[in-house]
Amino acid sequence: MKIGYAKTLxxxxxxxxxxxxxxxxxxxxxxxxxxxxxxxxxxxLTDMLxxxxxxxxxxxxxxxxxxxxxxxxxxxVEQLELKKVTFISIRENLDTSTSIGKFAVxxxxxxKQIEHENLLERQRIGxxxxxHRCTSCLLYTSPxxxxxxxx
Numbered sequence: 001m002k003i004g005y006a007k008t009l010x011x012x013x014x015x016x017x018x019x020x021x022x023x024x025x026x027x028x029x030x031x032x033x034x035x036x037x038x039x040x041x042x043x044x045l046t047d048m049l050x051x052x053x054x055x056x057x058x059x060x061x062x063x064x065x066x067x068x069x070x071x072x073x074x075x076x077v078e079q080l081e082l083k084k085v086t087f088i089s090i091r092e093n094l095d096t097s098t099s100i101g102k103f104a105v106x107x108x109x110x111x112k113q114i115e116h117e118n119l120l121e122r123q124r125i126g127x128x129x130x131x132h133r134c135t136s137c138l139l140y141t142s143p144x145x146x147x148x149x150x151x
Contacts, residue, residue, distance in 0.1 A: 002057045004030045005048055007065045017061065020090070025059050049076065054084040062091040070112050077105055 004027035012032060021027040027078060031044040045066065051072060058080060060066050066089075069074035077096065080087050086097040095101040 002027045005060050007035045009035050027059055049079055052083055052085045057086040059088045063089055070108055074109055132139045
């Protein structure tokens with residue numbers, strides 16, 4: 001089954017998006033979440049991830065409709081791969097059923113790992129620099145009331 005997923009301001013697909021899904025990709029079922037500036041919840045995405053079966057294809061307009069960062073995106077793609085579900089992103093022209101699509105996902109995975117390792121390295125360097133700076137620091141303590149006596 002071909003399944004479409006989208007995030008919209010209204011919680012409903014606009015006619016252009018729906019036509020693209022139906023005409024170009026023959027999508028049979030839609031899951032649509034309403035975008036909220038106050039929440040990252042995507043209950044329809046969760047429903048879709050639970051309902052997909054081996055052989056299904058999930059089609060989205062863009063990565064950003066599925067996840068707010070690469071880490072979350074890769075986690076979702078991994079869930080789909082475990083269920084043997086193909087993922088297609090129209091804007092990025094990514095199809096995980098192709099060797100190029102699988103290669104693109106592997107590159108994203110490696111970039112995420114490099115980013116994580118760089119973050120840990122910068123954190124370690126920052127901690128070392130802070131320790132070095134503070135070895136000669138004196139801690140400030142406020143004077144006690146006895147020390148403030150007027151002569």
